[in-house]
Amino acid sequence: MNMPLQNSATWSDTLKIRKAHLNALLKTIDARLGKTTQIQTLTINAIKAEMANIERQLNHRK
Structure with a gap:
């Protein structure tokens, strides 16, 4: 049985x-x-x- 992650941050939050x-x-x-x-x-x-590079990725996600 696979349990979902309870505390998973979004990719944007991680960046x-x-x-x-x-x-x-x-x-x-x-x-x-x-x-x-x-x-x-x-x-x-x-x-x-x-x-x-991180800033470019964040801008791309907007």
């Missing part, structure tokens, strides 16, 4: 939560004072690219 998580990570990385390393710059760029 919004992921975007909020990435935004918090970005703030954590940007909060550091001083010179940023190349790894930090690449990480920041990757997070921003992922956030843009």
Whole structure:
């Protein structure tokens, strides 16, 4: 007998939560004072690219 999931979020909710998580990570990385390393710059760029991708998916769902 298969029971339905009781606490299933919609795909849009999942994307919004992921975007909020990435935004918090970005703030954590940007909060550091001083010179940023190349790894930090690449990480920041990757997070921003992922956030843009999520935003496109959310806009597509509207």
